[in-house]
Amino acid sequence: MLIDLLNNPAPQEYTADVAIVGAGAAGIALALRLARAGTHVCLIESGGTALEAELQAFNEGDNTGLPYYSLDVTRNRVLGGTTATWSGRCVPLDPIDFRRRNWVPHSGWPITREDLAAGYREASVFCGVGDAVYTDLWREAGLEDPGFDPHHVQTRFWRLNAQRFGEAFRQELEASARVQVLLHGTVTGIRLAGDTRSVTGLALATPDGTGHRVTARHYVLAAGGIENARLMLASDDVETAGVGNGHDLVGRFFMEHPKCRTARVHSPDPIGLLERLRTTYPRGLPPLCPSLVLSEDTQANMGVLNSSIALYYRSWPGVTEAATELNAAWKRGQLWPEGAGRNLLRLLPVLPSLPANLARRYVRRRAPIARPKALYLLVRGEQAPNPESRVRLSPRRDPLGKRRADLDWRLSPLDKLSAKAVTEVVGRELARTGLGRVEIDEWLHDGGDGWPTVAGAGDHHDILQGGHHHIGTTRMSDSPGTGVVDADCKVWGKENLFVAGSSVFPTSGWANPTLTIVALSLRLGDHLQGRLAHSA
Numbered sequence: 001m002l003i004d005l006l007n008n009p010a011p012q013e014y015t016a017d018v019a020i021v022g023a024g025a026a027g028i029a030l031a032l033r034l035a036r037a038g039t040h041v042c043l044i045e046s047g048g049t050a051l052e053a054e055l056q057a058f059n060e061g062d063n064t065g066l067p068y069y070s071l072d073v074t075r076n077r078v079l080g081g082t083t084a085t086w087s088g089r090c091v092p093l094d095p096i097d098f099r100r101r102n103w104v105p106h107s108g109w110p111i112t113r114e115d116l117a118a119g120y121r122e123a124s125v126f127c128g129v130g131d132a133v134y135t136d137l138w139r140e141a142g143l144e145d146p147g148f149d150p151h152h153v154q155t156r157f158w159r160l161n162a163q164r165f166g167e168a169f170r171q172e173l174e175a176s177a178r179v180q181v182l183l184h185g186t187v188t189g190i191r192l193a194g195d196t197r198s199v200t201g202l203a204l205a206t207p208d209g210t211g212h213r214v215t216a217r218h219y220v221l222a223a224g225g226i227e228n229a230r231l232m233l234a235s236d237d238v239e240t241a242g243v244g245n246g247h248d249l250v251g252r253f254f255m256e257h258p259k260c261r262t263a264r265v266h267s268p269d270p271i272g273l274l275e276r277l278r279t280t281y282p283r284g285l286p287p288l289c290p291s292l293v294l295s296e297d298t299q300a301n302m303g304v305l306n307s308s309i310a311l312y313y314r315s316w317p318g319v320t321e322a323a324t325e326l327n328a329a330w331k332r333g334q335l336w337p338e339g340a341g342r343n344l345l346r347l348l349p350v351l352p353s354l355p356a357n358l359a360r361r362y363v364r365r366r367a368p369i370a371r372p373k374a375l376y377l378l379v380r381g382e383q384a385p386n387p388e389s390r391v392r393l394s395p396r397r398d399p400l401g402k403r404r405a406d407l408d409w410r411l412s413p414l415d416k417l418s419a420k421a422v423t424e425v426v427g428r429e430l431a432r433t434g435l436g437r438v439e440i441d442e443w444l445h446d447g448g449d450g451w452p453t454v455a456g457a458g459d460h461h462d463i464l465q466g467g468h469h470h471i472g473t474t475r476m477s478d479s480p481g482t483g484v485v486d487a488d489c490k491v492w493g494k495e496n497l498f499v500a501g502s503s504v505f506p507t508s509g510w511a512n513p514t515l516t517i518v519a520l521s522l523r524l525g526d527h528l529q530g531r532l533a534h535s536a
């Protein structure tokens with residue numbers, strides 16, 4: 001059932017077998033897994049059923065490291081979490097992402113890709129993208145294989161389905177007698193027993209400050225890579241360094257997928273190349289979009305990360321900027337933001353291409369192309385784990401008086417080296433196959449470790465960005481000295497506290513994290529169900 005705490009003016013106490021903080025992809029997947037197995041769940045969400053600007057303001061914080069998105073834009077307090085505004089890209093991590101790589105410091109998961117095989121299959125269905133095949137889909141996509149040498153360059157396909165979890169699963173959550181979804185309940189503290197070994201409850205409050213309490217046998221933090229760490233650090237009344245932070249690892253190893261243009265592509269057939277290497281809409285399959293990665297052997301031989309690269313294009317001046325500004329405002333919950341009229345006018349130059357694009361989309365089943373002016377390669381890098389890249393508590397406080405989170409995002413020389421390597425190898429393959437010639441951007445040859453961070457005359461892809469992916473701040477490990485949670489996502493030293501979501505990833509890999517988040521949540525659900533049955 002859905003319970004809006006704004007309708008409960010008096011303090012209440014709620015009980016369950018499992019309490020989950022955060023109703024995004026991780027929290028909803030976990031709650032439904034448990035409820036379908038007969039477990040009583042309390043799912044706590046800071047927001048409501050639609051984005052609210054007042055609640056998004058709770059996410060404000062400072063970027064003290066590399067330039068990054070405003071922290072109130074890059075995450076959502078709403079039923080469904082960030083899936084309320086995501087692009088729907090689903091793809092699993094590669095096997096190499098789970099392994100210890102001697103050229104990647106702090107790499108290696110305590111589980112393998114095979115441990116998640118069943119979870120990935122179920123997560124693919126849960127996310128609405130069909131079966132779990134993500135490679136060698138050229139024929140199924142109705143495209144000609146470009147002929148890249150698989151010993152050097154391989155293709156992965158995103159399966160696309162921008163399913164809003166809050167909408168897709170709301171009816172089941174609302175109808176379930178085993179799930180209490182507490183809306184407008186912001187967790188303000190994790191309460192520990194005096195011996196610090198167990199959680200005794202969660203304190204939460206509505207936006208107006210009315211306090212409530214949740215008690216359960218087990219507790220799961222599923223509020224995202226920034227908020228999971230912030231909440232653990234800010235709950236410092238018993239453990240003064242924060243819950244589970246005895247080794248000063250909570251908040252560390254923040255990772256993103258650094259994204260930036262790396263090369264101009266000159267092609268004898270730019271439209272044909274775009275149609276081949278952009279999104280396609282095959283019948284009987286979800287939309288598919290290819291991305292290129294280096295083979296495992298090439299990564300090892302070059303000593304680089306598992307970064308990916310894809311083909312993009314620059315459209316009519318102002319078009320991309322207008323779309324970006326409108327999208328950012330909508331993510332804040334502003335339906336008609338300041339400047340919306342101006343931005344809509346900036347989109348007018350692409351209207352003449354509408355008839356051709358309608359035919360391209362609905363007859364030829366290819367992605368629309370809005371008057372391309374230039375083609376380029378865009379890297380989406382795996383970020384090397386870096387303990388100095390981290391989430392810290394801010395001296396500033398939110399409307400409930402709790403310390404906010406600040407982000408200190410940092411990259412390392414290996415990140416830039418990897419971006420250059422994947423660009424060069426893919427460039428050689430484009431030339432060998434006759435599909436195009438690559439002109440590598442100067443910043444990759446400047447001899448330094450920096451990425452471009454100052455906008456020039458081009459579009460937003462010319463400078464460093466991320467993917468709105470918050471990874472690694474409560475990392476999984478095989479010992480408490482190297483991570484925050486164990487292989488079962490249980491916080492080291494705590495009997496009943498777990499973490500779900502991409503904050504437990506030890507490495508980011510090349511892939512968008514949502515499918516792995518859901519796979520891990522389903523695996524965690526099975527583990528918790530086993531613990532509950534054993535202790536019954």
